[in-house]
Amino acid sequence: MSKIIEVSGLQKSFGELRAVQGVDFYVEEGSLFAFLGPNGAGKSTTIDMLTTQLKPDAGEATISGYKLGREDDGIRSSIGIVFQDSLLDPLLTVKENLFVRGSFYNLSRSELKAAVARAAATADVGDFLNRPYGKLSGGQRRRADIARALIHTPKVLFLDEPTTGLDPQTRKNVWTTIRQLQKEQGMTIFLTTHYMEEAAQADYIIIMDHGKVLAGGTPYELKERYATDLLKLMPHNAEELQAYLQSKALDYMIVSGVYHIPLKQTAHALPIVEGCGANIAGIEIVSGTMDDVFLNLTGTEVRS
Template sequence: MNKIIEVNGLRKSFGELEAVKGIDFYVEQGSMFAFLGPNGAGKSTTIDMLTTQLEPDGGEASVGGYRLGKEDDGIRSSIGIVFQDSMLDRFLTVKENLFVRGSFYKLTRKELKAAVARAVEVADVSGFLDRPYGKLSGGQRRRADIARALIHAPSVLFLDEPTTGLDPQTRKHVWTTIRQLQKEQGMTIFLTTHYMEEAAQADYITLMDHGQLLAKGTPSELKDRYATDLLKLIPTSPTELAQYLNDRSLPHTVQGGIYLIPLKRTIDALPLIEECKGNITGIEIVSGSLDDVFLNLTGTGMRA
């Protein structure tokens, strides 16, 4: 598969603060790529550089086949950006906003009408096209933001926290739109999110902290590497189960009478359950999650 984004040794400092410390990664064309990390990790600085909003101090990058710093107009023509904070005018209708933004791309009137119509259909905003942007719900505003980013048919769509603050039903609707863009339009999605269940839908994940890349891989690869499954047992005789685990030097903790036993592999639970089945009244196996990966790698939750 072709690499639509390539980053090599990219660096950026602000005074004595090294925000991005010579990072390397790539994004495959047509994929959904999740770029994760705590607040202050350097994600936004990296994205600002890739989208030509910030000049790097060093390193190289290309987006859509265009070289950063040398062909920035080409990069801007090939990307769409949905910012966490909206860029649309709250007093204009969605339709008016789309035509105003579309006029920046030097299209003929016929081309502009066709481009807006296509964006309206893909982002599913026809139901509130004539309503002022400021009167829309959070989910409607987000879909209008996506429509604005699609007017010039970009090959890469950058999404910065696209569902923050939205209720679960609205988040699901927005994600349906994002998935359709990837699958039906062949668009590359470059995503940042604080919701690990959203990141789990990505084809590939890169995790960053303190200006450096900590890990790269598919969701399943990262969970295999940096998370462990957990076996939960409720015993008839806690003393007997504790003795069994201690005799075999099996690490465990106890919470509310439930014995928690970390597993290197899920299948490791089978012999343990078989040997203790006469002393067990409840069993649960909890798979390792991306939340575990995040916490194990960064040592923290999301930072304020």
Template structure:
């Protein structure tokens, strides 16, 4: 697969603060790429540089074949951005907002109307196209924001915390729409999110903190490297299970309810343990490692919103 974004040695400082420290990564064309890190990690600074809003102190960025610092106008024409805070006018209808946005690209009237119709369909805003933006629900506003970013058919769509503040059902609806765009239109989606269950759906993830890349890989690769599965067993006889686990050299603890938690370096390790104590099991459960575990193990903290 082609690399649509390539970043090499990217740097940015604000006075004595090194916000981004010589980072490098790439994004494959047509992929859903998640860029994660706690607040203050350097995510926003990096995205501001990639989208030409902030000049780097050093490094190289190639986006869609265009070089940052030389082809900035072409880069801006290749990307769409959905910010955490909307840029749309609350007094205008969704369609009027899209018309204003589309006019920036100098499209003839017929082409502009076609672009608005295509963006409205892709972002599922047709049912409220003629309603004032300020009268929409949170989920409807987010979809309208995405429609705004799609007017010029960008090759890369940057989504900065696109579902923050939305209720679970609305988040699900917006997320399904994002995945539909990525899969059906082959659009590259560059996502930042504080919801690890969303990040787990990405094709590839890069995690940064303190301006440096901590880890990169697919969700499965990261979970295998940085998150342990847990085997939970409620035994019939406490001492018997403790003896078996001690003989096996397994790391375990026991909670107040008498449930043993055994850390697994690989999921298949559970099979040998279960086989040794199958006649002494009252209840059993395997809990897979999650992206939350990965994030906490790498950054030392829960994801901060």
């Protein structure tokens, strides 16, 4: 697969604050790419630079073959952005909004009409196309925002915290739409989030904090590298289990009578289980989560 976004050494400071301190990464075409990090990590600043909103202090980026800073209009034509805040006009209807924003892309009248109809269908905004944007519910607004970002059929769709503040049902709907865009149209999706469970659905994740990339990989790779599986054992005879674990030189923690034993690999649980034999009253194997990855990398829980 080819790289649709390539970033190297991207930097941005606001006075004393070094918001982004030399970031390198690439995004493969057609993938769902997630930028995970707490608020203030530098995610939005990075996105603002990639979407030509903010001029980087140093570094280079290429998006869809266009050089950032030199071919900005090329970049602007090939990206769509769903901003964190709603940026459509509340007093205009969804349709009017789509026509106004769509006219920025040098389309002929008939092309624009077709483009608006297509975007409206994809984002499923048909039911409220003629209602003022300001009177829509949060979920409807988000769908309208997505429709706006799709008008010019961009190659890359940026979504900055697309599901923040939405109810679980709507969040699921938004995700279904995002997934469809990636699968059916081969669109590259670049999203930022601070929800672990959302990042875990991406093809590739970059974890960022304090303006630096901490780690990158598929969710599986990250969990393999930075999270451990856990064997939870509930014994009939605690002393016997303790003696056994000590004899095998295994680390453990006791949480309300349950023994937590970290595992390098899931399969390592088997000999331990066999060794304990009839002493086991209850057993559970928990695989590592993105939360653990994040905790291990940043040393803190997700700040949200």
